[in-house]
Amino acid sequence: MHWNIGNAKQQFSEVLRLTAEEPQAIYKRDKPVAVVISAEDFEEFRRWKEQRQRPTLAQQFAEIRAALVAEGSDGIEIPPRHDRFNPLVDDPHYWDDEE
Numbered sequence: 001m002h003w004n005i006g007n008a009k010q011q012f013s014e015v016l017r018l019t020a021e022e023p024q025a026i027y028k029r030d031k032p033v034a035v036v037i038s039a040e041d042f043e044e045f046r047r048w049k050e051q052r053q054r055p056t057l058a059q060q061f062a063e064i065r066a067a068l069v070a071e072g073s074d075g076i077e078i079p080p081r082h083d084r085f086n087p088l089v090d091d092p093h094y095w096d097d098e099e
Contacts, residue, residue: 023037
């Protein structure tokens, strides 16, 4: 049901009673300003909101890395690769084939 602010004030107990059936919208000059919902609906909304606010996988990895840095380790150390053959650098005849 839709209520204007004045009616909602005067019949507040009725507004609250009807929230058990459906949310009650309150309007000011034909614009919605509030919605009164049941406590059960509110708890469902809070659970939904908490699920949406869970950190992403990237955020979780960033937190783990920060914790490792705080403990004196910066995570997995990967040494630079120097043993792999690079034809652009290691093969002196690579550029000769284009002639």
